[in-house]
Amino acid sequence: MVRLVQQRSIVVLIALLVALAGLIEVIRPGAVNANWVSNILEFAAPLGILAAGQTLVVITSGIDLSVANVATASAYIMASQAPFGVTRGIIAGLLVGIVVGLVNGVGVAVFRVQPLIMTLAMGLVVTGTLNVYSQASVRSVPGVPDVIHTLGSGTVLGYVPVSLFLWALLAAVLIVGLRGTGFGRLLYALGDNPEATRLAGVRGWQVLLANYTACGLLSAVAGIVLAGTVNAADLSLANVLLLPSVAAVVIGGTSIFGGSGSYAGTIVGALILTVLNSVLTLLDVADAVKQVLYGAIIVLLAAAYTRVLGRE
């Protein structure tokens, strides 16, 4: 019965997605075509991957406010190290994510700092450090290597974005992993009732440490893909994606209080946000108005969602 409701909520979300696409078609007939779908997927991929890490953390009733800063830093470090070898660049970028994730994990899991505070502070630390690094290395904005550019904005067979393959792979791992592994079970368990989880003999700090690290790593991947998509790695690359990463999780039906949710929902959430952005762009509204509408629509969606499903 629960599963039924959850599945139905995904159906509702997909219906919403289709409705938004229909709206675009009404505003500008002929706009919704294979090319448009390809574009949407390409832009949704980095957000979807960023929101993947966020989903893991929110399931444990935490939140990671450093994901966007980490993504930006990873992309920048990757690009600035790429001249010494693309592999080295990518590894350096991913390491940024792992290290920041580990620090977040130690703070939250070992020292019991509130996730909100811990990750907000780490986000600031990351951004500050990145600024120092960029000034010290005194270079113009580093260019994005071709491999990454292809990863972020290349297509196969004309329409299928390359990044979609990476996204699909990660999605498969996450969806299967959350449902069918001990680690996935423990994430839900910790989000639902940490005390009960402890009484069952689980050392929760190990799980949380691994989880925040995984979130950092996924943020780094998202940053690198995004750099490829926009073909640039500046100092504020992914910063606009922080709130959308949380919004995608919430719209996707993962409880902000932890203990329930799925990555499948988050994927649809990320697609809805991307299409919504596309609608607003098509309507040619001013940026300020766009932000207002964007915020209002997210609130409405979340409210409607809670109401329809009767979640407490």
Place this chain on the structure above:
Amino acid sequence: MAAVPDDASVADSSALLEASGLIKSFGPVVALRGADLRVRGGEIHALMGANGAGKSTLVKILTGALTADGGTITLGGRPRTFHSTSEARRAGLICVYQDPSLLPDLTVLQNLKLTATPISLFRHYLAELGLEGFDLQSLPRELARPTLSLLDLARALAIEPQLLLLDEITASLPADLTVRVFNVARQLRAEGRSVIFISHRLAEVGALCDRATVLRDGKTVGVVEPAQGGEERIVKLMLGPVAEEVAAEAASPSAPATGAVSMEVRDLKAGMLSGVSFMLRFGEVLGVAALEGQGQQELFDCLAGVRRPESGQIVVGGKARVFRHPADAIRAGVVLIPADRLQALLRQRSVRENIALPLVNRFSRWGPINPRREKRRVESAVKRLQIDTRVQSEVRRLSGGNQQKVGIARWLASGFNTLLCFDPTRGIDIGTKRQIYGLVKELAANGSAVLLFTSELPEIQLACNRVIVLFGGELVDEMPASEADEQALLRAAHGLPSEADAEQQAPEGA
């Protein structure tokens, strides 16, 4: 249905509240399928039923927290439907629940203002309940649970309700406070007002209530006068056709076991607990009898690795152990079932995930789960405990008794050798209770060791081979179950010597 022995024709004219044919379902789950309840003015009326029989749903409908799908409610002869608790409250219906509802971080006075409670009346009833001179500036967070229950009750009384509902309020009260609550209920009755009383303790119902309405599977199955030997009838009605079977199972007390030592506790000190030593053997159920707060909580917490003792030794399997985390105890085969089932359960997760939780509790088990193996283990535990559910449903939708069974099933599925049960039957209906005791005995018979604390002394004999008694943090007595009748336990638990000992000692002043 069988004939309902009710003096309906007489009652009708004097009925204060009359609910008939109430129906309520939550999705596919039917909670009430035609519940009737008739309460006269100036009556204390018990509402009885096993867990999941629909008592809570009925109470919530009467007080406006839920709206019925069908059926009628009349109050003082007028048909009424309450859409909110405040509406019911204005009509003179109010419920006091088992869990106190004061906001923990506002002072008591602020709490009262929040609900527009008349302060002087509140003080008056507080005095009736034995709390005269209570400081209204105190914070509920810092108060003991029984006190909170009394405050909650006084707050309800202060609005002078026509009909007061008491939902399991005595579950968390010690005996002396229960008596005060009863006196207040009797006083309401004398003033012509009515009380609906819900409790799993039959003795309380027998002592207090004029009539009892029994629910089973969401339906009213009988109205009984509990006073003259009605208790047995209530039990039969609550349990339905299986009653005789289960009753036969409550056997005579078992003899002390002589198996190998599972656990030896030496001079354990922690908080209230001051130097307790005893041995627990495989094949026995060792009962722990104690009044509220005599150190039993500390004892169980230490043994389960939830808390570290200040000094003393815990020897398990011949080795002295230091449990730093419940995981250490579990690895040594020692598992805990806490009193508050919600403390141990994941409410939003499925029965299966709850039972399978210890199966993934260490790092080496983080990987893929073998679904077939897990299903087999979970289903055999579910079958053994007769958990009444589909394993896919969320735990929070289960009745209290079934939730407790899930907490036990978890350890059946993962394996253990020593089971620590801390008041496992608190607030659980009599059928499930007997089932749980039956299971505990069976586990011991199959070679496990069980340490069992229960707050209901008469139940010690039902399950245990041997009993230790804690008083003031010390182990004051030990006796075989055959001697541990309620009277002997009560004396010991109050720190009094047994009758035989008392005769030998010369009475000194007291």
